Amino acid sequence: MAIRAVVLGAGEGSRMKSILPKVIHPVAGRPMIEWVLNATASLDPVQTVVVVKPDADQVVAMLPDGATPVVQPKQLGTAHALQYALEVIPLDAEDHVLVVPADTPLITSDTLAEMAKLHRRTGAAVTCVTANMEDPTGYGRVVRDGWGRVERIVEHADTNTHEREINEINGGVYMFDGSLIREAVARVERDNVQGEYYLPDMVAILGAEGYGISAYRTDAEELSGVNTQDQLAGVAEIFRHRINRAWMRDGVWMQDPGRVYINASVRLEAGVRILPGVHLEGSTSVAEGAELGPDCFIKDSRIGSGARIWYSVLRGVSVGADAEVGPFASLRPGAELGDGAKAGTFVEVKNSVVGARAKVPHLSYVGDAEIGEEANVGAGTITANYDGYDKHRTRIGSRAQIGSNTVLVAPVEVGSEAYTGAGSAITRDVPDGALGVERASQREIPGYAKRRKARHEAE
Ligand code: UD1
Numbered sequence: 001m002a003i004r005a006v007v008l009g010a011g012e013g014s015r016m017k018s019i020l021p022k023v024i025h026p027v028a029g030r031p032m033i034e035w036v037l038n039a040t041a042s043l044d045p046v047q048t049v050v051v052v053k054p055d056a057d058q059v060v061a062m063l064p065d066g067a068t069p070v071v072q073p074k075q076l077g078t079a080h081a082l083q084y085a086l087e088v089i090p091l092d093a094e095d096h097v098l099v100v101p102a103d104t105p106l107i108t109s110d111t112l113a114e115m116a117k118l119h120r121r122t123g124a125a126v127t128c129v130t131a132n133m134e135d136p137t138g139y140g141r142v143v144r145d146g147w148g149r150v151e152r153i154v155e156h157a158d159t160n161t162h163e164r165e166i167n168e169i170n171g172g173v174y175m176f177d178g179s180l181i182r183e184a185v186a187r188v189e190r191d192n193v194q195g196e197y198y199l200p201d202m203v204a205i206l207g208a209e210g211y212g213i214s215a216y217r218t219d220a221e222e223l224s225g226v227n228t229q230d231q232l233a234g235v236a237e238i239f240r241h242r243i244n245r246a247w248m249r250d251g252v253w254m255q256d257p258g259r260v261y262i263n264a265s266v267r268l269e270a271g272v273r274i275l276p277g278v279h280l281e282g283s284t285s286v287a288e289g290a291e292l293g294p295d296c297f298i299k300d301s302r303i304g305s306g307a308r309i310w311y312s313v314l315r316g317v318s319v320g321a322d323a324e325v326g327p328f329a330s331l332r333p334g335a336e337l338g339d340g341a342k343a344g345t346f347v348e349v350k351n352s353v354v355g356a357r358a359k360v361p362h363l364s365y366v367g368d369a370e371i372g373e374e375a376n377v378g379a380g381t382i383t384a385n386y387d388g389y390d391k392h393r394t395r396i397g398s399r400a401q402i403g404s405n406t407v408l409v410a411p412v413e414v415g416s417e418a419y420t421g422a423g424s425a426i427t428r429d430v431p432d433g434a435l436g437v438e439r440a441s442q443r444e445i446p447g448y449a450k451r452r453k454a455r456h457e458a459e
């Protein structure tokens with residue numbers, strides 16, 4: 001039995017009121033349609049066709065190799081969309097056609113496998129996936145006959161008051177017998193409230209011919225469709241819980257999993273600790289014993305074991321084992337903190353290496369720099385890396401002591417175990433072990449306050 005998959009993604013998505021095509025809105029960091037394509041791929045279809053709107057370049061651009069886009073020129077309904085897909089599908093008698101809407105990202109490969117199994121076992125002309133939903137508003141309802149067999153599906157807009165009470169909903173996911181699908185889809189009409197060609201009408205069409213209809217009932221959660229921003233947020237929340245539960249099963253501690261946002265692409269080790277308000281995105285990986293949060297945004301970054309990061313933003317960086325970041329640090333692309341290093345309060349680091357156990361504790365900008373092991377960078381230090389045309393590098397040797405409020409005008413180098421005097425603007429290299437100081441020397445003027453007061457009283 002060969003399976004050919006059709007993913008329907010050409011709908012207007014008008015209820016989203018969004019500038020993005022509906023099916024590429026991200027959930028848990030992936031476009032909705034990618035979740036659906038991953039699930040359908042698990043059935044090893046010999047062909048995958050994605051129905052798209054005209055000019056849906058953004059959708060076509062993110063399709064994986066092996067998924068063929070087909071344009072539905074006008075959005076006249078789901079059965080109309082299927083017809084366009086079938087134009088590029090050669091069907092053998094043994095083939096079966098899986099149809100999945102692109103706006104149902106929670107559908108799992110397990111459910112698809114179970115429905116395919118049921119479809120094969122019953123030899124049905126069509127198998128649909130249904131669920132009992134507490135609030136079925138907006139979904140097609142499954143109408144069963146006196147023996148409990150599926151008779152037809154009625155769209156919400158077309159229900160009578162009795163049908164509206166039915167809470168078994170149609171998930172929009174079907175498997176069709178390939179030898180019957182073409183003829184059945186051609187018979188769908190649009191004499192309904194929305195004036196659309198409804199794909200679910202194929203159930204009644206095939207049933208009336210005496211063919212078998214089967215239905216696989218699954219969890220309502222999996223069939224949650226995304227038609228509005230509200231539903232998108234609801235689906236994202238379900239994904240969040242799925243992902244967080246899976247990490248907690250693997251030994252990650254979360255103080256409040258409802259407030260932790262981990263994208264599907266992220267990797268965590270057992271023993272990671274996560275406080276509320278943490279967002280982990282992209283290729284981020286976090287090693288055992290690291291503690292994140294409260295309130296961090298971390299993208300495309302590698303966090304070492306035992307690192308401690310709070311109230312901070314990290315993008316494209318690597319943080320060594322037992323390093324400390326924040327509160328209120330911004331680590332930008334190319335920042336590399338060595339083991340046990342520190343980027344503390346109000347510190348920005350970009351394209352720089354901070355050596356093992358080196359510390360930048362307060363109020364500093366470190367850009368295009370290399371800081372040697374165990375160096376200490378005093379509060380308020382700035383690497384002046386930009387001359388208005390080019391960026392230049394600053395090198396600070398190991399165990400150097402950079403005085404508070406030093407400006408290091410790059411290109412410049414401070415040797416190992418060297419010092420800079422507080423408040424200096426360092427424009428020339430400081431040799432190993434030397435003190436570089438650049439500021440006027442201090443004078444004391446005795447009795448100044450008294451004279452100042454006398455002058456004021458005389459005026
Ligand atoms: C559809 C089903 C409904 C089911 C629900 C489950 C129909 C008529 N109704 O309703 O029974 O309960 O899904 O979520 O099928 N699309 C096209 N071309 C079109 C119209 C839609 O490709 O002309 C695509 C959309 O991009 C979407 C999918 O088909 O991914 C479903 O369309 P949508 O408008 O969301 O249908 P629902 O009202 O949700």
Ligand code: MG
Nearest residue numbers: 103225226227
């Ligand atoms: Mg929908």
